[in-house]
Amino acid sequence: MTYGVRSSVAPLRRAALRRPAVTGDWAEAGWRRPDTELLLAQHEAFAEKLTELGVSVEVAPATEGEVDAVFAYDSVFVIGGGTVVFRSAKPCRQGEAAKLAAALEGFGVPTMASLTAPSVMDGGDVCWIGDNVAVAGRGYRTNQAAHEELRALLAAEGQQLFSYDMPHDQGPAHVLHLMSGISPVADDLAVVFEPIMPVALLQELAAREITTIPVDPDEYATLGSNVLAVHPGVVVIFEGNPKTAAALAKHGVEVHEVAASELAKGDGGPTCLTRPLWRA
Numbered sequence: 181m182t183y184g185v186r187s188s189v190a191p192l193r194r195a196a197l198r199r200p201a202v203t204g205d206w207a208e209a210g211w212r213r214p215d216t217e218l219l220l221a222q223h224e225a226f227a228e229k230l231t232e233l234g235v236s237v238e239v240a241p242a243t244e245g246e247v248d249a250v251f252a253y254d255s256v257f258v259i260g261g262g263t264v265v266f267r268s269a270k271p272c273r274q275g276e277a278a279k280l281a282a283a284l285e286g287f288g289v290p291t292m293a294s295l296t297a298p299s300v301m302d303g304g305d306v307c308w309i310g311d312n313v314a315v316a317g318r319g320y321r322t323n324q325a326a327h328e329e330l331r332a333l334l335a336a337e338g339q340q341l342f343s344y345d346m347p348h349d350q351g352p353a354h355v356l357h358l359m360s361g362i363s364p365v366a367d368d369l370a371v372v373f374e375p376i377m378p379v380a381l382l383q384e385l386a387a388r389e390i391t392t393i394p395v396d397p398d399e400y401a402t403l404g405s406n407v408l409a410v411h412p413g414v415v416v417i418f419e420g421n422p423k424t425a426a427a428l429a430k431h432g433v434e435v436h437e438v439a440a441s442e443l444a445k446g447d448g449g450p451t452c453l454t455r456p457l458w459r460a
Contacts, residue, residue, distance in 0.1 A: 183289040183458045184260045186339060188308040188364040189409040190459035194236045196252055196284060197227055197453060200443075204247040209272050210355065211247055214442035222443050223250065226416075226453060229438050233410045238457070240283035249276045251448045252455040253359075254303040256280050257330070260337045262292035264330065269300040269321050270355075280455070289457055293333055301326035304357030304452060305346075309364060310388065312339040315381060317358030319346030344378035359451055363407035364390075365415050365433055371395060371424065373405040393427045403440075406449025410436075416450045418443070 182194055200223050202216040227237050243249045248270070255277035257264045265281045268274050281291050295301060305322040308314050314334060316327055324343070331341040349356045361376040370385060373395045385392055395405040404421035413433050417425060418440040425435045443453065 183258060183262065185258045185456050185459045186260060186308065186337075187311050187459050189366055189412045190311070191411045192230075192235050192409070192454075192456055192459055194238065194287075194457040195230060196238045196240060196280075196287060196455040196457055197223070198240045198249050198252045198280065198283075199223065199242040200250040201242045201244045201247050204245045205272070206247055209247045210353075210447065212445040214445045216442075219442035222439055222441070223453070226438050226440070226443070226450070229416060229436060230410065230454070233414065233416070233436065235410060238287045240280065243276070243279055246272070246276055248273050248446065249280070250443075251304075251446065251452040252280060253452050256284065256455065257303050257306060258284070258289060258455065258457055259292075259334065259339070261333075262290040264333060265291060265294035266301045266303060267295045267297070267299055267326070268302060269323075270302075284455075284457070287457065293329075295326055295329050299323065299326035299329050301330065302357060303455075304355075304359045306330070306341075307359055307362065307364060309370070309385065309390065310367070314339060314341045315358065315384075316341055316343055317346040317378070318343055319356060319358075320352040321355065321357065342384070344381045346378065347376055349376060355447060359406070361405060363405060363409070363451060365393075365407055365409045365428065366412040369393065369413070369431055369433070371405055371407045371428070373397075373400045375400075391431070393424070393431060396423050399424050403444055403447070403449035406451050408450035408454055418449055
């Protein structure tokens with residue numbers, strides 16, 4: 181079987197990306213208008229970097245008009261049994277999930293379940309802090325009903341889901357996911373932006389003896405807290421975050437930087453662009 185995920189840091193064997201759309205309402209989606217030629221080139225270079233690091237990369241075609249669809253992490257979640265199809269609270273993203281699930285079926289990953297109303301959830305609100313231990317944020321993009329549905333699906337596979345409330349931050353019009361503030365990079369190491377982290381989650385990380393690397397506010401603004409683990413201690417980050425890169429290197433992490441001036445204009449980083457299909 182070449183799919184299944186129960187960790188955010190186990191070796192990334194297979195991943196799906198979605199080629200960027202070049203048409204759509206950038207303002208409605210909250211993007212700063214990108215140079216679309218450079219956007220495409222940077223996305224291709226990102227895919228090439230993952231391939232260089234040993235990831236088998238599947239690239240789904242662009243869905244024109246859906247500019248957020250490039251953030252393939254958000255609309256579905258892959259676990260042991262296959263794809264869980266999410267429901268978005270953001271109006272302009274509500275067509276993405278079914279299309280990505282269909283693409284993943286074409287890549288050999290079956291759809292195992294779909295969230296139902298009133299559940300809403302973005303993948304950016306869910307990550308793993310240990311093998312078989314997931315954490316989820318509850319805020320403007322993800323609600324309690326979705327937590328309960330996902331918790332039941334994970335429990336059937338012997339996995340746990342812990343829930344945490346997200347802060348108001350800049351309000352419902354501004355995306356704030358749990359993974360805006362945390363990126364696990366090894367079994368015992370995570371990058372965090374502490375001002376938006378749930379206190380109880382920081383305490384849980386400490387209890388599990390997971391060392392945290394704090395991100396400076398200036399690099400939170402440039403997606404320094406968004407770090408993709410390709411292997412334990414091997415990561416991809418966006419260029420322009422030298423303090424975060426140096427802090428990671430100080431902890432023995434191998435850091436690979438990619439140019440992302442245009443990709444970053446949608447306020448999503450390497451983890452947002454990547455839907456892990458198989459970690460093992």
